[in-house]
Amino acid sequence: MQDEDLPLWLPRLAAQGGPRFLQIADAIQTAVADGSLNPGDRLPPQRRLAAQLDVDLTTITRAYDEARRRHLLEGRGARGTYVAAPKVELTSILDLSMNTPPPPDGVDFDDMLKQGLSQVLMRTDAELLMTYHLGGGSNSDRKAGAQWLEPMFGDLEPEQVVVCPGAQAAIAALILALTQPGDVILAEPTSYPGLRVATTQLGRRIIAVEAxxxxxxxxxxxxxxxxxxxxxxxxxPTLQNPTAITIPQRRRKELASIAKRGNVRIIEDDPYWLLADAPPPPIAAFAPEQVVYVSTLSKCLTPGLRVAFVLIRNPHERERFLAALRSFALMTTPLTAALATLWILDGSAARLMEGIRKEASLRHWMARDILAGRYSGAGDGLHVWLELPGYWNSSQLARAADREGIAITPAEAFATDNRSDSGSVNAIRISLGSIKDRERLQAGLQRLSQLLARRPESFSATASYLP
Known part of the structure; x- marks a missing residue:
């Protein structure tokens, strides 16, 4: 292939530049932005461009589909593919603050939801979906939970699994069931903010352990x-919120051993294990009786299901946990629990999750490219922990980003213990799934990168940021 054969707007593909279809889509976006391509321009036929670039036709098809997804191109049937007129963007805030799964490419979630609900209503008495149920889930729900946890633990007895209305409710109930008022809970200096909220509300104390x-x-x-x-x-322990650290296997064994020697229970809150690339076995695998394992669907599938599975092997502790859970959350909503069970048992959940994994990986490629030397992620999961240059502090940057129409979460939102040095961490968490369209995510990351490169102004206003 000769350079002159290529369209002027398309640079050579880089071997280390990430997926080739994304490189081509990015080149189209750059060309539209700098005027090399204008609305109404016709792009080369896919087969011709594939031959010029020496790639397969599928790569070009995916690149054009991605560019259409970004509203850069439009198909006109037999006449070919053209640069689209600019889309008017009415939403000003680019939300990089909320950790939710990205919409998976190639999965019609709307259709999946409609089909799933239709199947649930066909197979289940509507009255049963609208009445009270015993807490902990039905036999089918627990069986689905055991199947969901199989990649982590192998075969499980369904009665060891408790179905809960989300991980936050599960964590609060575990604190209530396994500790007394005034007890200490140990956690890392930066951690999931919901832990601090539950601990404070229930009259326990949280103390940070160095990491x-x-x-x-x-x-x-x-x-x-x-x-x-x-x-x-x-x-x-896996793709930790917010630092994205995964504790290696050897250290997991050491932590489990210390907890066993001290007879201290561990809550292993592990929402991202199924999204990680080759994660180590859970800590619960090394100390089954010592560790209570929590796995939510909110981070792997969708927050709207409000379903989490808790593996708690000790039957007496399981009963105490259920009693604590009933004190503030009588049951998981039967309709969403039935939908989650259907999706897990018929394989829909696994297909959806695989689509989310692929989409998250592509978004990490995008973040790695735009944030360049500042990116330190592992290429999986839903978020990036970004350490800041010395001339910015995280609160100051969050306020400045807000003025630029970008929502981010500063490090202090994750500080577990005011007595620790966690407040000295100068970083932000960037969530890659909360913006639906890749084009808008790219715009948000580019705007943030430009902001990071500038020296801060003086800000007198204060603001509060939620995780």
Whole structure:
């Protein structure tokens, strides 16, 4: 292939530049932005461009589909593919603050939802879907939960699984069931904000244990157990929220061993395990009786299901947990629980999750490209933990980003313990799934990158940011 054979707007494809179809789509977007391509221009036929670039036709088809998804191109039947007129954007805020799964490419979620609900209504008495149910889930729901957890643990007895209305409710009920007022809960210095909320509301105390690039440090946990006699240890070991750290297997074993020696229960909150590339076995695999394992569908499928599965092997603790859960959340909504069960048992959940994994991976490629040297992610999961240059602090940047129409979450939103040094962390969490369209996500990341490159102004206004 000769350079002169290529359209002027299309550079050569880079071997290390990420998926080729994304490189081509990005080149189209750049050409539209700089005027090399204008509305109404006709693009080369797909077969011709595939031959010029020496790639297969599928790559070009995916590139054109991606460009259409970004509202850059429009098909005109037999006449070919043309640059589309610019789309008027009415939504000003680019939300990079909320950790939700991205819409999967190639999966019609609307159709999947309609079909699923139709199947649930056909197979289930409507009265049963609109009445009270015993907490913990039906036999079918628990069977689905056991199947959902099979990649982590292999075969499980369904009665060991409790179905809950979301991970936050599960964590609060576990704190209520397994600790007493005034008890200490140990956690990493930066962690899921919902833990701090539940701990404070229930009259317990949270104390931070030092962590490094591999997660909570075993020696520090051992010292903290001796000093504070904790009621619980909380860990989010896979693609941790917010740092995106995955605790390696050896350290997981060490943490489990310390908890066993001290007879301290661990809450293993593990929403991202199924989204991670080759994650280590859960901590619960090394200390089955010591660890309660929580897996929510909110981060792998969709928050609207409000379904989480809790693996709790001790039958007495399971009953205490159910009693605590009933005190504020009598049951999971039967309709959404039935839909989740149907999707898991018929394979729809696995297909949806695989689509979300692929979409998340593409979005990480985008973030890696735009944020360049600042990106430190692993290429999987839903978020990136971005350490900031010294001339920005995270709160200041969050306020400045807000003025630019971008929502981000500063490090202090994740601080677990005011007495720790967690407030000194100078970073932000960027969520890659909360913006539906890749084009708008790209615009948000580019705007943020430009903001990071500028020196901050002085801001006197204060603001509050939610996780």
């Amino acid at each position: 490094d690039k591999h997660g909570m440090i075993p020696q520090m946990l051992s010292q903290a157990c001796l000093q504070h006699k904790p009621g619980l240890i909380y860990l989010n």
